[in-house]
Amino acid sequence: MIRVGVAGAAGRMGATVCEAVEGADDMExxxxxxxxxxxxxxxxxxxCDVVVDFTTPETALENALACVRAGVHAVVGxxxxxxxxxxxxxxxxxxxxxxxxxxxxxxxxxxxxxxKYMAKAExxxxxxxxxxxxxxxxAARTAELMDxxxxxxxxxxxxLVAHQEVxxxxxxxxxxxxxxxxxxxxxxxxxxxxxxxxxELPESPVIGLEHLL
Ligand SMILES: NC(=O)c1ccc[n+]([C@@H]2O[C@H](COP(=O)([O-])OP(=O)(O)OC[C@H]3O[C@@H](n4cnc5c(N)ncnc54)[C@H](O)[C@@H]3O)[C@@H](O)[C@H]2O)c1
Numbered sequence: 689m690i691r692v693g694v695a696g697a698a699g700r701m702g703a704t705v706c707e708a709v710e711g712a713d714d715m716e717x718x719x720x721x722x723x724x725x726x727x728x729x730x731x732x733x734x735x736c737d738v739v740v741d742f743t744t745p746e747t748a749l750e751n752a753l754a755c756v757r758a759g760v761h762a763v764v765g766x767x768x769x770x771x772x773x774x775x776x777x778x779x780x781x782x783x784x785x786x787x788x789x790x791x792x793x794x795x796x797x798x799x800x801x802x803x804k805y806m807a808k809a810e811x812x813x814x815x816x817x818x819x820x821x822x823x824x825x826x827a828a829r830t831a832e833l834m835d836x837x838x839x840x841x842x843x844x845x846x847x848l849v850a851h852q853e854v855x856x857x858x859x860x861x862x863x864x865x866x867x868x869x870x871x872x873x874x875x876x877x878x879x880x881x882x883x884x885x886x887x888e889l890p891e892s893p894v895i896g897l898e899h900l901l
Pocket of ligand 1: 699723747
C-alpha cells in the first residue's frame with residue numbers, strides 16, 4: 689500500500705484527490721493538510737510515502753522542499769510557480785504536471801506538432817473565475833512546446849472548469865485544437881499514475897505527464 693497525504697485537502701482539487709486515493713486499491717489516505725482544516729503539512733509527513741500538492745503558487749515550492757527534505761516523494765499539480773530550485777535537492781523525487789488530464793497532454797503534443805508546419809498560432813485558455821494564476825500553467829507549457837512566439841489570452845468566468853483552444857493560422861486556413869475538462873475527475877487517472885510512479889523517476893524534478901505515458 690502506498691501511504692498518500694494530500695496538501696490542499698480542503699480545496700477543489702485536493703478534495704477530489706482525497707476521494708480518488710480512498711477509491712484506489714493500492715493506496716491509503718494517511719493525511720489531509722490544509723490551513724482550512726487546521727493541519728500543517730509538516731504534521732502529516734511522517735505518515736506518508738507520497739504527498740500530492742494542489743495548493744497555491746506561493747506555497748508549492750516550500751511544500752515540495754519540505755517533502756523532499758523529509759524523504760517523502762511529491763506529486764505537484766499546483767500551477768504558477770518555478771520548480772527550478774528543486775534540481776539541487778536529493779532525498780526524494782518530485783513530479784510536477786501543469787495538467788493531469790490525458791486529453792490536455794494530447795492537445796499539447798498535437799499543438800507542438802502542428803506549430804512546425806503552420807505560420808502562426810495563438811492560445812485561448814478559459815477557466816473558472818476563482819483560479820488565481822494567469823496565464824494557466826497548461827497554456828504556458830503548451831506555448832513552451834510550440835515553435836514561435838505564441839500569444840496567450842486568458843478568460844475567467846463562472847461556469848467554466850478548465851478549457852483551452854490552440855488556433856493555428858496559415859494562408860486561407862485555420863486549425864483549431866480544443867480540450868475541455870468538464871469535471872475535476874478528468875485529472876484523477878493522471879494523478880494516481882504519478883503517485884504510483886514518482887518513487888522510480890530517473891531524475892528529479894520531472895515535469896509533464898507525457899514522461900509517464
Ligand atoms: N495540474 C492539474 O491538472 C491542475 C488541475 C486543476 C487545478 N490545478 C491547480 O491546482 C491548484 C489548486 O486549485 P484548486 O482549484 O483546488 O484551488 P483551491 O483554492 O480550491 O484549493 C487550494 C487549497 O490549498 C490550501 N492551502 C493553501 N496553503 C496551503 C499550505 N501551505 N499547505 C496546505 N494547503 C494549503 C487552501 O486552504 C485551499 O484549501 C491551482 O494552482 C490550480 O491551478 C492543477
